[in-house]
Amino acid sequence: MxxxxxxxxxxxxxxxxxxxxxxxxxxxxxxxxxxxxxxxxxxxxxxxxxxxxxxxxxxxxxxxxxxxxxxxxxxxxxxxxxxxxxxxxxxxxxxxxxxxxxxxxxGLLQDRMLKIKHQLRTARIALREGMDVETASRIAELPLSCVHVLKEKYVR
CATH class of the missing domain: 3.10.450 (Nuclear Transport Factor 2; Chain: A,)
Structure with missing residues (x-):
């Protein structure tokens, strides 16, 4: 084939x-x-x-x-x-x-997951403190699309 x-x-x-x-x-x-x-x-x-x-x-x-x-x-x-x-x-x-x-x-999955969870937590805190999505994305070193989802679904 x-x-x-x-x-x-x-x-x-x-x-x-x-x-x-x-x-x-x-x-x-x-x-x-x-x-x-x-x-x-x-x-x-x-x-x-x-x-x-x-x-x-x-x-x-x-x-x-x-x-x-x-x-x-x-x-x-x-x-x-x-x-x-x-x-x-x-x-x-x-x-x-x-x-x-x-x-x-x-072998690196645990380290990778801890880093990602820290980044997500940082972005959530930044958003709760009133920062805009772009700033939270830069601070947390996360893709902008992820921070938008966090803001829409998980930050009150």
Whole structure:
């Protein structure tokens, strides 16, 4: 299968969209069913509004152990524009889901999460003190879009 055939297969089966949707279902289920693991992994809870899913790759793979080919679609997971993990779905060539994988293993994840939480807290405090969104964004070193969300949803 050449790259164009792979891209045509992806469009026909909407594999990347299904992978993104699959991430959200898997993440929400994990968060509900394994609350302690979720809180430990991220040093507390996350704001869903700051999680973004970024297409990473689509590959055709053949496993001699399984004696079949499959397509693997992988997305990067970002929180406040910082990498936090990956999610992937294996598709059979007919388009059915074979398996999925959610991974947050990263040696720097805890440090990254602490920094992001500090930045969010700094922005919330700045907004509560009456600073405008642009100033709060600069002080907290956060994207302007994130500070807008904080102001609209979380600062009273």
């Amino acid at each position: 050449d790259h164009q055939s792979l891209l045509d297969w992806e469009r026909e089966h909407r594999a990347m969209k299904r992978t993104e949707d699959g991430f959200w279902r898997c993440f929400k289920r994990w968060r509900e069913e394994n609350r302690e693991d979720y809180l430990r992994t991220f040093s507390g809870k996350l704001y869903d509004e700051f999680i973004t899913v970024d297409n990473r790759s689509i590959t055709l793979q053949y496993s001699f152990n399984r004696d079949e080919a499959f397509v693997l679609c992988t997305v990067n997971l970002l929180y406040v524009e910082q990498p936090i993990g990956t999610y992937a779905i294996e598709f059979f060539l007919q388009g059915a889901v074979a398996d999925d994988f959610l991974a947050f293993e990263d």
